[in-house]
Amino acid sequence: MASIPVIVKHQGKRHEVELDLSSNGETLKYQLYSLTGVEPERQKILVKGGQLKDETPLSSLNAKPGQTFMMMGTPSGGQGSGDLGRPKEAVKFLEDMTEAEAAKAEGATPAGLQNLGNTCYLNSTLQTLRSVPELQQELLRYRPSAGAGGSSNLSDLSSFGLGGLGASMDLTASLRDLFKQMSETQEGFPPLMFLNALRNVFPQFAQRDRNGHGYAQQDAEEAWSQIVTQLRNKLLIKEGEGESSNEVSFVDKFLAGRFESVTECDEPGAKEAGEQATPSSDVFYKLDCHIGKETNHLHDGIKAGLEEKIEKHSPTLDRDAIYTKRSRIARLPKYLTVHFVRFFWKRETQKKAKIMRKVTFPAELDAVDFCTDELKKELIPIRDKVREIRKEELDVERARKRQKLGHQRDEDKSTEVESESLEPMQKKKAAEERKDASKATDKDDDSAMADVFKSDAEYEAEKAASILAAKKELAELIDPKLRSDEGTNKSGLYELRGVITHQGASADSGHYTAYVKKQAHGNKEEDGKWWWFNDEKVTEVEAEKIETLSGGGESHSALILLYRAIDLPTAEALQSRLRSLGTQSQLSLRFDHQISRSNSTITHQPAPERSKWPRRLIYAGIFGGLGVAAGKWMDNKVSAPVEPATPEDVLKLEEIRRVYENGLPIVQELRNNPDYVEADVYGNYSEEDKKQRFTSGPLRGSRGLALQKVFWNDKERKAISVVYLGNGLEGWPTVVHGGALATVIDENLGRVAIRNFPERTGVTANLEIKYRAPVYSGNFYTFHSTIDRVQTTDRKAYVTGEVRDPVGRLCVQASALFVVPKKYKLEEIGEQY
Secondary structure, eight states: OOOOOOOOEEEEEEEEEETTTTSHHHHHHHHHHHOOOGGGGGEEETTTTTOTTTTTTTGGOOOOTOOEEEEEEETEEEEOOOGGGOOSSSSOOOGGHHHHHHHHHOOOOOBBBBSSOOOHHHHHHHHHTOHHHHHHHHHHOOOOOOOOOSSSHHHHTTTTTTOOGGGTHHHHHHHHHHHHHHOOOSOOOOOOHHHHHHHOOOGGGGBBTTTTTSSSSOOHHHHHHHHHHHHHHOEEEEESSGGGOOOEEEHHHHTTTEEEEEEEEHHHHHHHTTTOOEEEEEEOOOEEOOTTOOBBBBBHHHHHHEEEOOOOOOOOTTTEEEEEEEEEEEEESSSSEEEOEEEEEEETEEEEEEOOOOOOOOOEEEEEGGOOOOOOOOOHHHHHHHHHHHHHHHHHHHHHHHHHHEEEHHHHHHHHHHHHHHHHHHHHEEEEHHHHHHHHHHHGGGGGGGOOOOOOHHHHHHHHHHHHHHHHHHHHHHHHHHHHHHTBBBSEEEEEEEEEEEEEEEETSEEEEEEEEOOTTTOOOOOOEEEEEEEEEEEEGGGGGGOOBSSSSSOEEEEEEEEEEEOOOHHHHHHHHHHOOOOOOOOHHHHHHHHHHHHHHTSOOHHHHOOOHHHHHHHHHHHHHHHHHHHHHHHHHHHHOTTTSSSHHHHHHHHHHHHHHHHHHHHHHHHHTTEEEEETTTSSHHHHEEEEHHTTTTTOOOTTTTEEEEEEEEETTTTEEEEEEGGGGGGGTBBHHHHHHHHHHHHHHHHHHHHHTSSOEEEEEEEEEEEEEEOBEEEEEEEEEEETTEEEEEEEEEEEEEEEEOOOOEEEEEEEEEEEEEESSOOOOOOOO
């Protein structure tokens, strides 16, 4: 489709633009961005019928050659395009880059590792270790000693990544070379040199397959432990300066923690004879999560691993006795490795069998509960202050979004009214008047602001100031000794950064992969997505995928977790952010200032003389308004429900969502509780499947189940669903039908049961319901579901539930039994049901 020349007027300048009729409004905005310097999201282009939207086809404007359009907006820096500075670095296009430059570019896909024959265990381990930036930096500085891997000449070449086979005996140098080569490509790289070094240093990894056709599959946990041990011995870093400087192991500084333990004999005879408990201190490089019959969450498994039974000789009893060793963490490393003890030696098959039990793990781990009392006293105030700052930051962010949406709606409304009601010459005059009014507002004094309520911008500034003060308090809470240790965790909170998974039934078979969280590039924030390393295949996945790695079958189950200490919020970061928000806040204040001036003018007008007629009119208006409101309320209650997908239904759904986001205290309370994770229902179903289901098909829309959100608490194995019950579910007028309520209750209880079953499916065997109070339509209710841990098995789940109204009053009690049939194969529903 041909293009036509048009003129766009902006700030008194005329810009000639070729209007491509085959494109849309977003393309035109980017054209104008190159001419004016105004970002596309800050542009307002006035066309017939209102404001040009990004998705509007330009052909629908019916523009003629030479037609003039008006554009409003200023650059984010408040300056025109003529003030844009020259880029500090020359722009280089992707096709002009070398392979190494493209691999280091922003957004580049990291390199995978080729499978050289049952080496997926090694590939996943290496990809997870590579996610530690401090390790990569120290490896680049590593210089092997002359005797580490052959002659001094080969060692010198190895320091530049050119050692070849000469570096094969130095595992640390081989790891450095491998990471360097991976950083210069986006293709699958063969880790041949490192694999050769690993098999030379640790011959067990050169074990052959039973059939003799290749190398055998190995345990990723063994590979992780052996590599970390080598790094501990080889990779040393220098601390301090001058004579006081000393060398410490990188692993001891960043990956090692310390236990304070007490070993005590269990037999009463030893205690009566005066045998005392023995204290000890041990270094650990990973925490073991032991999986037993009662282990459902990572927290349970770690706590079980901190207490162990050992048999040793008792000097008091002069024989072997059972001792209990209780350990607590006295030092938390910056990087915490957690190992799920899923493999055990099975004599019948002579293999390392796998424990299939599902064990959930959090994206943020609170390790304070595992620490000694002394360390808890140091960490708890810092942890609580961090959570307080997070909550305040979240409140400020929500206030900023509400302010932005409110101003945007007001501007769009005024622009639309102006475009529809004014002639072209009047529009120009009105725009000039707005510009003059804006200038006059800047010069006005503060007298007009005296009677004005606090604006959103002022509220935001006060909240930001309180956050700034809280961050300064946080810095003062950190113990000087704790602050000086760069490699320790200062808050007790960890964020998940890497996961090594295993798929299969034993350690000697199956397949290993790794998930690594994407790191931020430059000053940008992380987008929350992950890289999935499946040998040479690298895929970007959403964070929800990590929640499916809890186990429960032969599918991918987490074997090793790598946690990193959270970055403590600093006052300097907030101050720089406030400076960047200064222009936006001033614009908001200016907008509120204009409104307050007009309100102030109206407020100070002299009041008319009192008479009886105005009072009578006021009373008539009040009672008339009450009558209209009552009539609308009755009409809303007794009128037929709104049909789904109609304009009225869309508006009503928007209102329901707005109430959910801003008007329900229970939602805010659950969001602030780190044990609960918010999710949408029916996440495992396609749109076509949803139409076929009863609750998401016929009951959709504002008349039925208008909104359903579920908050999972895997730690306590319970769920709380927030559900809006529409007036299409009524039996008696305004009261929800008992059968409809039973359907929703059955589905919510089933969610918890199915999430517990390894097969992720099941059916209702029994459902008992006791109705305690009426459930009224047109309201939000919370559905609480909890599983009975004692009676529940892999094929039977006993679940209890309650339905409560918005103020917490009990309305319904229920209990149910869900089973997985043995004779019938049911379709897997999944966790997001």
